Amino acid sequence: xxxxxxxxxxLLAAYLAPRRGAxxxxxxxxxxxxxxxxxxxxxxxxxxxxxxxxxxxxxxALVALAYLAVALAQxxxxxxxxxxxxxxxxxxxxxxxxxxxxxxxxxxxxxHKARTPGELIQRLDGDVTALAGLFSRLSVRVAGDGxxxxxxxxxxxxxxxxxxxxxxxxxxxxxxxxxxxQRRGEGRWAAVQEREARAMGFLEExxxxxxxxxxxxxxxxxxxxYDALMAALAAAxxxxxxxxxxxxxxxxxxxxxxxxxxxAIGAALYLAGSASIGAAFMVVTxxxxxxxxxxxxxAQAQELQQAGASVDRVGALFAERPLVRERPRAxxxxxxxxxxxxxVSFAYEAAAAxxxxxxxxxxxxxxxxxxxxxxxxxxxxxxxxxxxLYDPQAGAIRVGGHDLRDLALADLRRRVAxxxxxxxxxxxxVRENLTLFDETVDDARLEAALRELGLWAWxxxxxxxxxxxxxxxxxxxxxxxxxLAFARVFLRDPGLVILDEASSRLDPATERLLERAVDRL
Numbered sequence: 018x019x020x021x022x023x024x025x026x027x028l029l030a031a032y033l034a035p036r037r038g039a040x041x042x043x044x045x046x047x048x049x050x051x052x053x054x055x056x057x058x059x060x061x062x063x064x065x066x067x068x069x070x071x072x073x074x075x076x077x078a079l080v081a082l083a084y085l086a087v088a089l090a091q092x093x094x095x096x097x098x099x100x101x102x103x104x105x106x107x108x109x110x111x112x113x114x115x116x117x118x119x120x121x122x123x124x125x126x127x128x129h130k131a132r133t134p135g136e137l138i139q140r141l142d143g144d145v146t147a148l149a150g151l152f153s154r155l156s157v158r159v160a161g162d163g164x165x166x167x168x169x170x171x172x173x174x175x176x177x178x179x180x181x182x183x184x185x186x187x188x189x190x191x192x193x194x195x196x197x198x199q200r201r202g203e204g205r206w207a208a209v210q211e212r213e214a215r216a217m218g219f220l221e222e223x224x225x226x227x228x229x230x231x232x233x234x235x236x237x238x239x240x241x242x243y244d245a246l247m248a249a250l251a252a253a254x255x256x257x258x259x260x261x262x263x264x265x266x267x268x269x270x271x272x273x274x275x276x277x278x279x280x281a282i283g284a285a286l287y288l289a290g291s292a293s294i295g296a297a298f299m300v301v302t303x304x305x306x307x308x309x310x311x312x313x314x315x316a317q318a319q320e321l322q323q324a325g326a327s328v329d330r331v332g333a334l335f336a337e338r339p340l341v342r343e344r345p346r347a348x349x350x351x352x353x354x355x356x357x358x359x360x361v362s363f364a365y366e367a368a369a370a371x372x373x374x375x376x377x378x379x380x381x382x383x384x385x386x387x388x389x390x391x392x393x394x395x396x397x398x399x400x401x402x403x404x405x406l407y408d409p410q411a412g413a414i415r416v417g418g419h420d421l422r423d424l425a426l427a428d429l430r431r432r433v434a435x436x437x438x439x440x441x442x443x444x445x446x447v448r449e450n451l452t453l454f455d456e457t458v459d460d461a462r463l464e465a466a467l468r469e470l471g472l473w474a475w476x477x478x479x480x481x482x483x484x485x486x487x488x489x490x491x492x493x494x495x496x497x498x499x500x501l502a503f504a505r506v507f508l509r510d511p512g513l514v515i516l517d518e519a520s521s522r523l524d525p526a527t528e529r530l531l532e533r534a535v536d537r538l
Contacts, residue, residue, distance in 0.1 A: 028148075028328055032109040039105045046098035047161040053091035055168045058302040060084045066295035106149045114145045117334060125339045126406040127365065135221025139214040140334060144327040147210070162310035169303045169310075176300055177291065180282050184304060187278070191271045191311055205257035207326035212250040219246055269312075276305055341408055345425035349432050353382035354417040354512035356403065361412035363395075363402060372398040376412070382512075400435055400515045416513060434511040436519035440498040447476060448483040451504055458508055466507040470500050471530050495522040503531060 033040050064080045118141055121128075129137075166188060174181030223230060223239050230239055280301055287297040357379045364371040373395045380386050388396050401407055402414055405421045414421045421429065443450055451466070452458040463483060467473040475497065479485040487493060493501065499522055506514060514535070520528045 028113075028331070032113050033105070036105055036109065039101060043098055043101045043105060044160075046094050046101060048164070050091055050094040050098060051161060051165045051168060053087050053094065054165065054306070055172060056087050057084065057091070058299045058306070059172075060087060061302070062295035062299040064295070065298055066293050069294055110145050110149045113148065113331070114141065117141055117145065117331060120335060120337075123339060124337055125341055126401065127340070128337060133218030133222050136214045136218035138221070139210075139217040140330055143213065143217075144210065144330045147327040148324055148331070159314065162313050165310045166307065166314075169306055172303055173300065176296055177286065180286075180300055183278065183282070184307070187271070187274075188307065188311070192314070194267050194271070205253065205260055207329065208253040209250070209257050210326050210330060212246070212253050216243070216246045216250055219243060271311070276308060278304070280304075341405055341426075343426055344422060345428070347419040347423040349417040349419065349424065349428055349512065352512060354432065355382050355415075356380040356513065357415045359413045359415075361402070361409045361414060363398060363407065363409040363411075365398075365407075371410075373402075373409070397437075397517055400437075400517050403513075403515060404433055404435060405429055431509070432511050433513045433515065434506040434509050435515040435517060436499065436502045436506055437517040438499070438519060438521045440502040442487055442493055442498055442501070444487065446481075446484050446486050447479065447501075450487055450501060451483075451508065453505065462508060463504075466504045469507060470504055471527070472497075472500055472504060496524065496527060499523060500527070500531070503535075 060080060060083055064077060064084070067080060068077060121137060121141060170181060170185055170188065173184050219242065223243070230236060282304070283297040283301040286300065287294060358376050361373055361376045362371050363373045376395075376399070378386070388399065390396050398407075402409055403416065403421075405424075405426060408422070416424070416429065416433065445454070448460075448463065451463055460483065464473060467476055476482055499519060502519070516535075520531060523531060
């Protein structure tokens, strides 16, 4: 059936090429299964003709044993193909999922601000999971079922050209009907996946803000919004399923008509003396066998609709390009870093008012600079520019004497540390939260940093010390979370430290302790 195959094959080639051996084995197993399926009716037809001729029982027994061996071999090939296909598919989709996650994590902060985490989870995991069948078996099975149909038609042409011609026309009509329904259904499945992503994004945001929603008495409003999103999803899913059911009904109707025609043709050939009882049986059986691959092609067309929508959405994510691009031509010097801004202007959107306009300043290594301003005046924006989460539209920013555009992002973000009032605490151990999963940091360095901040006594009170998992019964207060964020900075020993209202949740005594620690840092 006509499909836009280019988008499928590019993705398949990229992730199946490293596994050519497994793919070749899968193809061989599928082809072996097709050959054995075609051989079975011919053996039974020969058995019937031999029995009609009065062949000895020993010869009939050998034919029966041959049929049993072929049937068992065909089932073994099918089982092996299923195992190899599933293994191949999940390995390939896991690679795709990792590549897509790496690509999305490398996109600009503006990209992530415009999308909810729930939506991105749906696209990173949901869309890729929908492709598992495409990688594991779908493409090979579509090709395999197509070859099975061709093999059956070839066998029918061999028996009688009139039978072959009639059934070839029948198959052409069936595939044309399926192709028309497939083209209609693909857009509908894309709409289903888009609305699923919206619903996931809304649900993730509201679950994260459950405390605020309850405090504001907004439960009814939230449920009403969610109900509207789910109603839109249900409507899209209903439209997609109607198309799928139309394809199923059409296939069943065509299969029934074809099988009836096969019975009539087989009976007519036998009664006219144009075919033996064995040949007539083969014709009827082959026509009946057309039902299975056509039905599978229908089901696979539906899977291709969903996979096609997922391929497009995955391709759209890969097509996103970061505005912040690396051209590393310099390295940061050791020690404290100088900072300078020359006529820097920045707006989050082209048509929006600038968040920063013509900012110029210079900060020597080791100096401390405090920025004061009303809410929305651009203080946090400036910190984001220093970390090169965005690039200014005008002017230049230099750290350590080098333009940020000339530095590798990994080098810049290793040497520049920032602590904000919003601290991300992972559901992991204290050690993993401090080191951000860097296993090269030893416990001696952790203890030194925690003692510096007055947190070592708190760690000692935890049931498993540094191995205590945070979350649940062992959560952190807002102040403790900010102290933990400072400990992360101490472990990195950066050349530039940025504090964005980082002590807003600390009591005065702890804040004084922290100020002394920052001075030593």
